[in-house]
Amino acid sequence: MYVIVKNLSFKYKNAKDYQITNFNLEIEKGEIVALLGPSGSGKSTILRLISGLEIPNGGEIIVNNRVLYNKNVFIEPQKRGIGMVFQDYALFPHMTVEKNILFGLEKINKEARQRILDEVLELVDMKEYKKRYPHELSGGQQQRIAIARALAPKPSLLLLDEPFSNLDAGLKKRIRKEIKEILKKSNITSIFVTHDIEDAKDVADRIECHPCEM
Ligand SMILES: Nc1ncnc2c1ncn2[C@@H]1O[C@H](COP(=O)(O)OP(=O)(O)OP(=O)(O)O)[C@@H](O)[C@H]1O
Numbered sequence: 298m299y300v301i302v303k304n305l306s307f308k309y310k311n312a313k314d315y316q317i318t319n320f321n322l323e324i325e326k327g328e329i330v331a332l333l334g335p336s337g338s339g340k341s342t343i344l345r346l347i348s349g350l351e352i353p354n355g356g357e358i359i360v361n362n363r364v365l366y367n368k369n370v371f372i373e374p375q376k377r378g379i380g381m382v383f384q385d386y387a388l389f390p391h392m393t394v395e396k397n398i399l400f401g402l403e404k405i406n407k408e409a410r411q412r413i414l415d416e417v418l419e420l421v422d423m424k425e426y427k428k429r430y431p432h433e434l435s436g437g438q439q440q441r442i443a444i445a446r447a448l449a450p451k452p453s454l455l456l457l458d459e460p461f462s463n464l465d466a467g468l469k470k471r472i473r474k475e476i477k478e479i480l481k482k483s484n485i486t487s488i489f490v491t492h493d494i495e496d497a498k499d500v501a502d503r504i505e506c507h508p509c510e511m
Pocket residue numbers: 309310311312316334335336337338339340341342343492
């Protein structure tokens with residue numbers, strides 16, 4: 298199994314109750330899993346735990362045979378190789394598309410960076426938009442660039458937190474299809490959070506619910 302999340306539990310420091318108790322999830326390489334659940338059920342928290350932005354109180358997280366968290370191990374978020382697309386703050390507004398995508402890849406040599414840039418822009422079909430600023434793009438185009446940026450460092454796992462929430466209904470339908478195609482083309486393993494069952498059905502190979510009473 299490529300991703301194993303076992304008996305994960307978590308409580309925010311200032312909270313009385315646990316937000317996550319004994320959460321389990323297993324994902325095969327290349328699979329797109331939708332994490333579906335009502336508002337406040339802890340979906341974003343689960344993504345934050347997997348990416349290392351929060352420290353669990355117990356359990357285990359393993360990706361590609363590498364332990365990212367257990368009772369003895371905590372790998373820092375920047376060392377996990379996990380990409381994340383958030384619902385807001387998707388792009389840096391003062392940077393062009395090109396700069397947004399290459400942000401964080403400064404250590405790589407110039408030719409390789411250029412190659413990665415072309416590759417991910419090709420993948421999201423946005424090659425002509427390198428020099429544009431985010432406000433010069435439509436909502437859907439911004440989301441595609443956000444995905445391109447998350448894919449540029451070649452993450453082992455991609456986490457998407459309600460990536461369609463800012464889009465109108467018509468655009469949303471089209472973007473769902475596009476995102477699925479992009480994820481499948483890059484063969485990346487991904488977890489995609491939504492509270493919309495139609496999103497989940499359209500994009501995911503498999504639906505996991507949280508909490509699971511469905
Ligand atoms: N930083 C925080 N400190 C304390 N409690 C928090 C914090 N962030 C979230 N919570 C609480 O944890 C619970 C889970 O929140 P989370 O954001 O994971 O839900 P969600 O399923 O992503 O909801 P939505 O669909 O509305 O995005 C909520 O009750 C929320 O109020």
